[in-house]
Amino acid sequence: MTNNRRTSKRVTIADVAREAGLSPTTVSHSLNDIGQVDPRTRQHVKDVAARLKYRPSVRAQRLRTGRSHAIALLSSMPAAVSAGESQLGFFTELAMGLARRALLSGYVLVLAPPMDQCDPLSLMDIDGAILLEPAPDDLIAQELDERAVPYVTVGGEPGPNNIDLQHAAAADLLLSHLYASGARHPGLILGASGRASQRSFHERYLAAAQAQGFTPVVAMAAEEEGEAAGQQAAARLLAEHPKLDALCVPIDTFASGALHAIEAAGLSVPGDLLLTTRHDGVRARMCHPPLTAVNLHLDAVSSAAVQRLLQILGHEIKDPLLDLPVPDLVARLSTGA
Known part of the structure; x- marks a missing residue:
């Protein structure tokens, strides 16, 4: 039986760099929106990558950068109030917007459901986290600090790394x-x-x-x-x-x-x-x-939270969402x- 599927060599960073006339490092930084790269050079690299149909290897990215390209949604709110028996509460509704925005930015969202008898951070490999409505002296916030995991709060205390729920x-x-x-x-x-x-x-x-x-x-x-x-x-x-x-x-x-x-x-x-x-x-x-x-306006809140976390992780954000809509x-x- 003949396999008629066409096989082709996977396009690599080196291929894009050779075609663009740039170093692999510049190409990598351009494609991942990191580092100090001239905007015109960054766009040139993306155009060449699109023409060559370059598709990044997620596994290679993780090995190269040491990052998981995963962020987590966490909350110390008990499941009884954040999700309820239907599992369709505030926590899970916010998660949908966060997952969509994270994926468009090259990250996957790890949803850590509220659990009263478990330390979720000990089970996850993440680059950063979004912490929903932390309590005073929140244990999850303390654990994030101790593990030096960057995080953004949503609806927490006022500050540069908090997304205001107004x-x-x-x-x-x-x-x-x-x-x-x-x-x-x-x-x-x-x-x-x-x-x-x-x-x-x-x-x-x-x-x-x-x-x-x-x-x-x-x-x-x-x-x-x-x-x-x-x-x-x-x-x-x-x-x-x-x-x-x-x-x-x-x-x-x-x-x-x-x-x-x-x-x-x-x-x-x-x-x-x-x-x-x-x-x-x-x-x-x-x-x-x-x-x-x-x-x-949880969609806007989700976008702002992911954008702020990516900024903390070193990404450049085009047209950041600076002002959230007022509640209606x-x-x-x-x-x-």
Whole structure:
């Protein structure tokens, strides 16, 4: 039996260098967007490589550079709040945008699902990481520092290597919307971890209480207990504060739990209470009624996070995303929309 498939010699860096009239090092730096190479030379190399149908060998790149060309998405948030039973929470939704952007930049994304009893870094060969909403004294952040692994945070403390999720803007959107929708005694349910998002929502809620003249009513819930913790916190607030007419619950897992508590108390949303959450994700859209939330523009957040990490790793970024879109309110039936 004859094999009719045409075989051809693989085009190498040396072939491109010979055709371009440049050194293999210059060609390598040009193709990988690293080093100090004149932009016209870099483009010339890419044009020659395209004409010769050069395809880089990922294995050779790893051996040559000592890099894995892999980055990881990490989070210390318990799976109960970051993904939930459906595995379609904030963490996994952000991962899709990160994986797409990383792959277009020549990297693969390693998704390390939140695990309470495992050190994921001991099992991975990565060049860098993106850490989602770290807690104060976050153990994963400490491990990254100890291992000298470059990383970017998303929704963490302000700084040059943090991608801002604009917590205060999101909180103001939801709280002002509740007031405009008729709420005069709103309550707040937060995660007890002390993450930047929860602290910011607390601060903006207290500011709104002072500005609008209502008494603050706040409950804390344990992240690791997931939806059940949100349900218990909401039930407690409803029993202790019968005048409540709205709940702002930034963590969407807690928000769906709050909805169960409201129904168990014989009340309805939005008839008796208005209900909002932060992330406009699958959970917010699939609740009954659907929850008013905020579009955090996760595609833009993903692009900015990958770009910043690649800059830290030494890559030149063309047209970096400098300003993220401001969050947008997505009004739904849970607030009467």
